Amino acid sequence: MSTDNDPIGWFGKLNAEVLLATTPEYRTIRKARREGAGRAQPRPAGITMNLTYEDIDGVKVRFAQGGTADGPTVLLLSPLPQSILCFTQIWEELGRYCRLVALDLPGFGRSEGGLEFMSFDAQSRFLENFIRELNLTDVHLVGPDVGMAAALHYAIHRPHVLASLIIGDGPGILPTANGSIIDKGVHSPFWRMMFQVAGAQAFVEGAYRLACVNYSPSYDEVADYVASYDGRIGPVTYWFKTYPENLATVDPHLAELTVPTLVFWGELDQFLLVDNAHRLHRRLPRSRLQIFDHCGHFSYQDNAEQFAEMVLSWVAGGYLEA
Structure with a gap:
């Protein structure tokens, strides 16, 4: 997979500019952002994942496996509007020490699925079946963004096989401290329609320019994200529409969650504000908190080296001290 052409195009950039012009937080990110960050670049992607598709529980999903067979099992869940x-x-780096599995959740990334998967419950039900299908045990479950919602619901409501949770920059607590772009998706039918009309290119471009202060994605990476959501923004906006009722299935149970949990967050997250991280940390009985300085919503990319170090330290034994 390789492309020499900008997958966003001028029209996608124009639509993204319109969306960002109505987003007050964009000024904050623009001031903090290093030159060129958040914009796709024509550089080698360095993709080494062994990607595969398989029909599981009646839906065709994409996932990858790799790493060290006898290492601790780390399962990474795709965020929105990205993929694995x-x-x-x-x-x-993680694969040098860990057995790795990465999953495009149904309805997200390059996995199939539509409206029927746009709830925390549906995602965690599939996650339970996926973990069983791959015979995974003692799982360290990494869930950024929408993956955090699936991970929390799975840990709370399913007979899980978790060693720990590593979650952040996502939904999980009420009241939620949202940026204006999330509030538009949750509360405004007009803006949900506008996201759909703007299309996948603008959706991905706008997200990156609002989410990154350090990282610039490759053309190949962004092309995969655009292909992931081309013609699928409608179902994704339904996920935002049902956000409050879905959060109500998780928030009341946070104090009962005894799984060791590492909460991470980008200091400059303008989608879900960092206040969420501090309050979530206080609510969870066995948690640690990692705030990534000068990082946005995609903290796992804005400071990938520190993120990998955090995960490795946690799964090597840090989780036992939570």
Whole structure:
């Protein structure tokens, strides 16, 4: 997979500019951002994942496996509006010590699925079946963004096989401290329609320019994200529409969650504000908190080296001290 052409195009960039012009937080990110960050670049992607598709529980999903067979099992869940390719930067480093599995959740990334998967419950039900299908045990479950919602719901409501949770920059607590772009998706039918009309190119471009202050994705990476959501923004906006009722299935149970949990967050996250991280940490009985300085919503890319170090230290035994 390789492309020499900008997968966003001028029209996608124009639509992204319109969306960002109505997003007050964009000024904050623009001031903090290093030159060129958040914009796709024509550089080698360095993708080494062994990607595969398989029909599981009636839906065709994409996932990858790799790493060290006898290492601790780390399962990474795709965020929105990305796919498991967002873990390219940390894949080889984690794989030196860990058995790795990465999953495009149904309805996200390059996995199939639509409206029927746009709830925390549906995602965690599939996650339970996926883990059983691959015969995974003692799993360290990494869930950024929408993956955090699936991970929390799975840990709370399913007979899980978790060693720990590593979650962040995502939904899980009420009241939620949202950036304006999330509030638009949750509360405004008009803006949900506008996201759909703007299309996948603008959706991905706008997200990167609002989410990154250090990292610049490759053309190949962004092309995968655009292909992931081309024609699928409608179902994704339904996920935002049902956000409050879905959060209500998780928030009341946080104090009962005894799984060791590492909460991570980008200091400059403008989608879900860092206040969420501090409050979530206080609510969880066995948690640690890692704030990534000068990082945005995609903290796992904005400081990939530190993120990988955090995960490795945690799964090597840090989780036992939580």
